[in-house]
Amino acid sequence: MTEETLKDRLRQRIDAHGPITVADYMATCLGDPEHGYYTTRDPFGAQGDFTTAPEVSQMFGELVGAFLLQAYERMGSPARFNLVELGPGRGTLMADILRMAKLRPAFIEAARLTLVEMSPTLRKAQAKTLIKTPLSPHFADRFDEIGEGPLLLVANEFFDALPIHQFVKTDEGWREQMIGLDEQNELTFGIGNAQLQETDLPPVARKAAKGSLLETQPAANAIAEAIGARLKEHGGTALFVDYGYLRTAVGDTLQALFKHTHDDVLARPGEADLTAHVNFEALAAATAKGGAYPFPPLEQGEFLLRLGLLERAGALGAGKSHLDQEKIRDDVERLAAPDQMGQLFKVLAVSSSADPLVPFDPIAGQTG
Ligand code: SAH
DSSP states (O other): OOOOOHHHHHHHHHHHHOOEEHHHHHHHHHHOTTTOHHHHOOOBSTTSSBOOHHHHOHHHHHHHHHHHHHHHHHTTOOSSEEEEEESOTTSHHHHHHHHHHTTSHHHHHHEEEEEEOOOHHHHHHHHHHHTTSSOOOEEESSGGGOOSSOEEEEEESOGGGSOOEEEEEETTEEEEEEEEEOTTSOEEEEEEEEEOOGGGOOHHHHHOOTTOEEEEOHHHHHHHHHHHHHHHHHOEEEEEEEEEESSOOOSOOOEEEETTEEEOTTTSTTTSEEEOOEEHHHHHHHHHHHTOEEOOOEEHHHHHHHTTHHHHHHHHHTTOOHHHHHHHHHHHHHHHOIIIIIHHEEEEEEESOOSOOTTSOOOTTSOO
16 A cells, blocks of 8 residues: 555545645645654755755854844843744754853853744754753744743744745735646646735735735734734844845745755645745734834845854854865855845844844834
């Protein structure tokens, strides 16, 4: 008997209950307890499907660590606080953050570390990576489970993995794009009955041509709003890094990555990574709705350079072999060059206070 695949399961489900939303498809492909992409594997690195900034170089996490140390002091160096990471992958980013944070023993002593991770496979990898650090992690399935107290939070390439909905402009308004079955019983896109209400439409959608596609990210926005509310109530700062766009726009950003190559999004459910670009305008608005202050986002390259990427690279390379120095230079390029990760990735900081927050520009209307 051949083993049942996630594609078989999706076919049966659609056959029995009708087409599913793109959000449903994403959530199932990534998070299905038995066959989900993240639940069943470690997808990172050369052997995997994609490489993230912390996996490129330790400099990324160290600079994020330097940012968090400043944010800690900015909120008055509390004796206890929650240090939280959403979707920590292999735990590399947190390990690099903590190496930098060891420079301030008070930070380490005050921190209670919680990793929000749905994948049992990756939880194991994270625990293993963090063995050599001074903090042992608690695990949570959701952000809501984090206890009371001030918060410092980081999320790198987390929001892009959360389910989005897609709507298509038709003669009868913006109707939801669905995934059904064609005559050959293959997965295919189609148009459903659900509609975006006129009042929920961003201004850009009004002028869009027929056939245009608009994405919404209610799952990401709900978490961002909860974080905003938490920051308002208990104080602190959150940092979100992801690929995405700064202003709401129309367009299809759903993509599948399989072994470092773009793949048909319907071809390999559960075997390929599925992501969508993050709408930072919507994400920032959600944190503000929760009651926090979003700072004007920076491109990743600018964020890292302002935090001292070049100086850090110089220090790291000092006394090293020619080959090592070349590798460090390549890593700097990879993280910060506009044609690599530098421009596509955006960094949004959100805080309980509108006071100046290094290295971000002041919030419009606030003097800094
Ligand atoms: N931050 C890491 C990994 C990014 S990949 C890095 O930069 O290398 C996305 C991560 O988010 C994985 O750890 C994945 O298992 C986790 N994840 C995705 N959706 C999630 C969800 N709904 N709840 C909790 N974790 C999730």
